[in-house]
Amino acid sequence: MVTARRTEGSTLRTLVRRGAADAIRVLVLSGVVAAATPAVGGGLRYAEDQAPGIVNPVFTTSMSEARLNELVFEGLYTDNENLASVPCLAESSELSADRTSLVVHLRTDVRWHDGTPFTAQDVVFTINAMKDKATASTEKGRVAWIKRAEATDDATVRLEFERPEVRPEDKLLFKILPAHGFTSTAVKRTDTFRNSPVGTGPYRFVRYNDDNSITLEAAADAHRTPAISEIVMREVSDKNYQAKLLLYESLEALVRVLPRDLSVLQNARKVELYPYQTNSWWYLGFNLERAPFDNHDVREAVAHMVDVEALLAPIGTGDTLTGPYVKSSPYYNHDVPAWGYDARTAAALLERAGCTQEAGKWMRNGQPLTLHITAHQTLESSQEVVINLQSQLQSAGLDVEVEFLDEAAWKARVWREHDYDVVLSQWTFDRNEDIRDQFHTEGARNFSGYSNKAVDIVLDKARDTTDPQEKKAALRDAHRMIHDDAPMVFLWTLDSYAALSTRVRSVVIHPFYFFTFVQNWRMD
Amino acid sequence: MRNPLLAVGVLVAGGGLVGCSAPTVAPPAASGAPLAGSWLAQVVEHPETFAALTGGPDRPGWIALHGNDLAGAADAFAVAGLNAGPNARVGRARALLDLSQLYLDLARSGDQAWLTTFATWSERSTIPAGSALTYVAGLAARDQGDAEVSSAWFKLSETARDPAVAQASAALVQTSPGAPVTGDELPALLVRHNAHVAARDSGVIDGLLAEAALPLVQEDELRSDGTTLHREFYDPEILRTLSVAYWKQAQEVMGGGHPLQALITLPDGADPMAALLFGPVLHAEEWSSEVSRHTETPGMLGASSAALAALGLDTELPPTDEPDWARDQVHRLDAVLDAWETQVRASASPDGLALLDDLRLVDVLRSRLLLALARNAIGSHHPWQAKTFAQLALDAENSRAITPVNHPALQAILIEAQLQTGHTREALDCIQPMLAAYPAATGLDEVLGDLAILQGLDRYGDSKEN
Numbered sequence: 005m006v007t008a009r010r011t012e013g014s015t016l017r018t019l020v021r022r023g024a025a026d027a028i029r030v031l032v033l034s035g036v037v038a039a040a041t042p043a044v045g046g047g048l049r050y051a052e053d054q055a056p057g058i059v060n061p062v063f064t065t066s067m068s069e070a071r072l073n074e075l076v077f078e079g080l081y082t083d084n085e086n087l088a089s090v091p092c093l094a095e096s097s098e099l100s101a102d103r104t105s106l107v108v109h110l111r112t113d114v115r116w117h118d119g120t121p122f123t124a125q126d127v128v129f130t131i132n133a134m135k136d137k138a139t140a141s142t143e144k145g146r147v148a149w150i151k152r153a154e155a156t157d158d159a160t161v162r163l164e165f166e167r168p169e170v171r172p173e174d175k176l177l178f179k180i181l182p183a184h185g186f187t188s189t190a191v192k193r194t195d196t197f198r199n200s201p202v203g204t205g206p207y208r209f210v211r212y213n214d215d216n217s218i219t220l221e222a223a224a225d226a227h228r229t230p231a232i233s234e235i236v237m238r239e240v241s242d243k244n245y246q247a248k249l250l251l252y253e254s255l256e257a258l259v260r261v262l263p264r265d266l267s268v269l270q271n272a273r274k275v276e277l278y279p280y281q282t283n284s285w286w287y288l289g290f291n292l293e294r295a296p297f298d299n300h301d302v303r304e305a306v307a308h309m310v311d312v313e314a315l316l317a318p319i320g321t322g323d324t325l326t327g328p329y330v331k332s333s334p335y336y337n338h339d340v341p342a343w344g345y346d347a348r349t350a351a352a353l354l355e356r357a358g359c360t361q362e363a364g365k366w367m368r369n370g371q372p373l374t375l376h377i378t379a380h381q382t383l384e385s386s387q388e389v390v391i392n393l394q395s396q397l398q399s400a401g402l403d404v405e406v407e408f409l410d411e412a413a414w415k416a417r418v419w420r421e422h423d424y425d426v427v428l429s430q431w432t433f434d435r436n437e438d439i440r441d442q443f444h445t446e447g448a449r450n451f452s453g454y455s456n457k458a459v460d461i462v463l464d465k466a467r468d469t470t471d472p473q474e475k476k477a478a479l480r481d482a483h484r485m486i487h488d489d490a491p492m493v494f495l496w497t498l499d500s501y502a503a504l505s506t507r508v509r510s511v512v513i514h515p516f517y518f519f520t521f522v523q524n525w526r527m528d
Numbered sequence: 529m530r531n532p533l534l535a536v537g538v539l540v541a542g543g544g545l546v547g548c549s550a551p552t553v554a555p556p557a558a559s560g561a562p563l564a565g566s567w568l569a570q571v572v573e574h575p576e577t578f579a580a581l582t583g584g585p586d587r588p589g590w591i592a593l594h595g596n597d598l599a600g601a602a603d604a605f606a607v608a609g610l611n612a613g614p615n616a617r618v619g620r621a622r623a624l625l626d627l628s629q630l631y632l633d634l635a636r637s638g639d640q641a642w643l644t645t646f647a648t649w650s651e652r653s654t655i656p657a658g659s660a661l662t663y664v665a666g667l668a669a670r671d672q673g674d675a676e677v678s679s680a681w682f683k684l685s686e687t688a689r690d691p692a693v694a695q696a697s698a699a700l701v702q703t704s705p706g707a708p709v710t711g712d713e714l715p716a717l718l719v720r721h722n723a724h725v726a727a728r729d730s731g732v733i734d735g736l737l738a739e740a741a742l743p744l745v746q747e748d749e750l751r752s753d754g755t756t757l758h759r760e761f762y763d764p765e766i767l768r769t770l771s772v773a774y775w776k777q778a779q780e781v782m783g784g785g786h787p788l789q790a791l792i793t794l795p796d797g798a799d800p801m802a803a804l805l806f807g808p809v810l811h812a813e814e815w816s817s818e819v820s821r822h823t824e825t826p827g828m829l830g831a832s833s834a835a836l837a838a839l840g841l842d843t844e845l846p847p848t849d850e851p852d853w854a855r856d857q858v859h860r861l862d863a864v865l866d867a868w869e870t871q872v873r874a875s876a877s878p879d880g881l882a883l884l885d886d887l888r889l890v891d892v893l894r895s896r897l898l899l900a901l902a903r904n905a906i907g908s909h910h911p912w913q914a915k916t917f918a919q920l921a922l923d924a925e926n927s928r929a930i931t932p933v934n935h936p937a938l939q940a941i942l943i944e945a946q947l948q949t950g951h952t953r954e955a956l957d958c959i960q961p962m963l964a965a966y967p968a969a970t971g972l973d974e975v976l977g978d979l980a981i982l983q984g985l986d987r988y989g990d991s992k993e994n
Contacts, residue, residue: 070992088950263925279927380994434990439991506859515953
């Protein structure tokens, strides 16, 4: 049975907000809101399936958070439109002759959104906060290569590296936090900063609204003047309505269009589609620390019970996958076969794992073999996929229970407490497609408990080598080994399109962070 | 009367066939008048003439051409061999010219990809000692006419582990571009090179095509950690060879003369629509003026067609490479197409409308016109505009597939535009849909993969949920 379940997020406030949002949705669809509340003058409203759980770059785990960070915060360097690293909060930098340290000269004309001058202390604080074990930052890997950070004056930072670097500025894209916003480098998710985040980015945080939306306003200063005066992040949890809201001009942007909406949107003359590359893939991930999913035979049996093509068909077009890369990736190993739907092999594997079949139901230790699927509420089309998956697995003789978690509950249950059997979720990667965080024993995003020394070795080799073919070969090996271990059932990748009103001009979308070039966008 | 091609749409698009949506209101200034008398108007207004052209023995060829299955079309039209009718000859020549142009598009990306990759590799990392990589780099430079760079790479190949590589490099340094290497018992690399020279001369590519997806060189390298690294390098000459060879084949089909000129004059008995159907040129007169500008190679054929001007589109690009300019051009085109469609839906016969919907003819024409604009932009060094045109031409619902709307050259232009704008990883996304039908692009895929890796070596890979 499908049940909606909330834990941490089930506050009265949230429910009130949701009620309001639902009411607005009904009104919008009946044409009332579109008529009553015309588009904000010069403002851009974009939709997220769920509001970011937290606005603090050191705890970013979801794409909605990463997108908001891109609006509010900045790094020392950033990507330009040709995806080359260029100075942002930095003005220039000098790499030492032995390539083990870098002196970064900072801009002196930058102020935090609360008016405090940006200084080298902020950079040192951010690096130390991310490295501080008490922070438990999900982004700690981004500074692991920095041995020490020191402010030599207000406008200069000296970074010492763990080993020689060739282009360290390429790694200095992480967002900088204001030191004065925190009491120590042991940053906590519950710090008051989350209620009033302060950055140096093109948009200043203004407020959380009752309908779960977030209002930002342009932060014009000496180093930039965004052309769009206001941006509102609107939570539209039912993705089926997002395209309609765009067509009814109650939104100006959708960051990701449901495949089934592409046909309507590409024929709408007031809307433009923008394809952008995201290396995203869906998966069904097992908790390898929990029986019976610590048993390879059980995992592989489940993989054989899933008809991936049939699950994909109702939600759109995409490529089915056999491992942790999309098919266009240089690391995708095209020689790895899919497990494939195969009831007979699944049965043999379950029997080998000690399971028995009684009246069409699989039993283990005298109890029905039960699969508890936890899905992320923000995952597009997840309900449709879960219902069909539930049906497939029940037909194969498993008991299946399903729950949907909101962002806060997901982070608590899945990331921190590892309290789940199987998750349905999606990973999105930037163009480096680095899966080390997910599959290395020490990976910061490896919440499944996956550990294989041989995989660790090839992931380390891939990280260390500068030979592209060696890296390619190592990661194609990793693909094969990870597939064979079956810590996940790799499902598919979907096409990624954003949709924007034709009123929004000069749009260039960053393939991962989306809003990187937003300061150049304008509205007619 | 039901047209024999009415089922074609269902046949080629399977379950995903979508009829044209009701047009939205066009801006008042837009008029469908420029489409009067075009092949599109003729098909809808006179479906019987369309049936006469496509309903006979050449039907499989027209189905394949409509589906942008270019090799399939060339083969299907060739079934009748020397006895093929004039329309089949025209159809086959068009498919071959499209193939030639497609491979030329890919070859331009190859030119940039191979040399950028090898240069970046030597700058950012260490070129593997003794590897045949240097030979392949020399070959790539030679193929694009850069004798100096080519010689420098070949010089490095003198120390290759494989003596045959050193021998081939030395021989090519001594041989004029475009000439075969002579001598007895040539190493396989030189035999292959000579096959390219022969194919470019004769148009015969069977042997090369069969090996197009296979590496040119494979080598095993013992690494310092005791493991063996298997390296593969692909043939950088293949894309340009295929372009030239298909051009030669088109020439032969049209009787040995200039194939484009022959398409204007048309063989005796050919239907003028055979030269236009499903293409970017609307009227026969535009075809002749277009061809007069492109007499040597297919090159940018269609890009500056008078048809574009008639449709109110600018054939001169602005000085800056602003994507919004391209978007505005597409809006203008859509307004004209919408206006025409509104008009024709009120007057066309049921058969004409069925053809319009089942074959998605407006979308097909729109896509081919945008491809022409994309080629124009990329040829004018405006990659952002080229990218915009090509992306807006693709059918988003099936963007991974080659379909009647998604011409393979759209992906080829996107590869080049992505590469020129620093989006190397995205270029790989564009190759992927082509590999099944165009396995010769495998080498380009692999080398672009190497380049994407090299460009990201110093980056921290980021990942997030959802």
